[in-house]
Amino acid sequence: MIIAVSGKGGTGKTLVSSLLVKVLSKTNKDILIIDADPDSNIPDTLGINVEKSVGDVRENLKKDINTGNISVGTNKWDILDYNIMTSIVETKEFDLLVMGRPEGSGCYCAVNNMLRKIIENISSNYDVIIIDTEAGLEHLSRRTTQNVDTMLVVSDPSARGILTASRIGKLAEELEINFDNLYLILNRIKEGEEDNITQKAAKTGLDVIGLIHENEIVSEYDFEGKPLIDLPNDSEPVQTIENIVKKLLE
16 A cells, blocks of 8 residues: 655645554554655654665766766666665664655756656555655656555645645546545644634545644644654544544555
8 A cells, every 4th residue: 555645835744644654553564654755854753863865876876977986888777776775764663765855956856756666666565655745736747646545635724735735636636646545634723623624625625534633742742853753642643643544444
């Protein structure tokens, strides 16, 4: 199963992705989390130190080619593929791969192209792959999430967040990207505002699979830089994601 988490920047994608890892790691499944957002916040929320990203690997390969350290005729993808595999951080509960961004001023497209090929190459090695996508719609237009089974779109109560969620659903339809499941998760909802935000969310055409209220514990963890994966099991965000995972695994 491949799960992608998308939405407008700042709506809580990383929170959802981190808690998916937390909950799914209890199922004894082989899990890979891919941080495909150039901002790369997932390692911090998981309490993991990452020394090398896919972007770093690509830039180092380019330097080796330009300096003649790689001989003519060498299969460069084989070298790239090997180095990407060695950049995966392995833990007892899950593995982590950070896409990063190129060091140079070039487009992020090259890293996105590699993301598609990485998913194709290693999807059979894991029971579950979770992708924390870059914010917005680019992952759809570049088709980096075309092989995803479940798309979870995260939105806060803001009009822009809801609008982005709506556009993601419509763009997926226009591009004929057929997810098995396409759901909306509402985050940072104030007590008493549930009905109002649910009515707004209905206009996106996406089914709401979970709702997370404003949470002091999450704010505290963010402020102090604590890994979100360590949020208490009885906290509402964790319990909400647990219920979502149950639905996805049914």
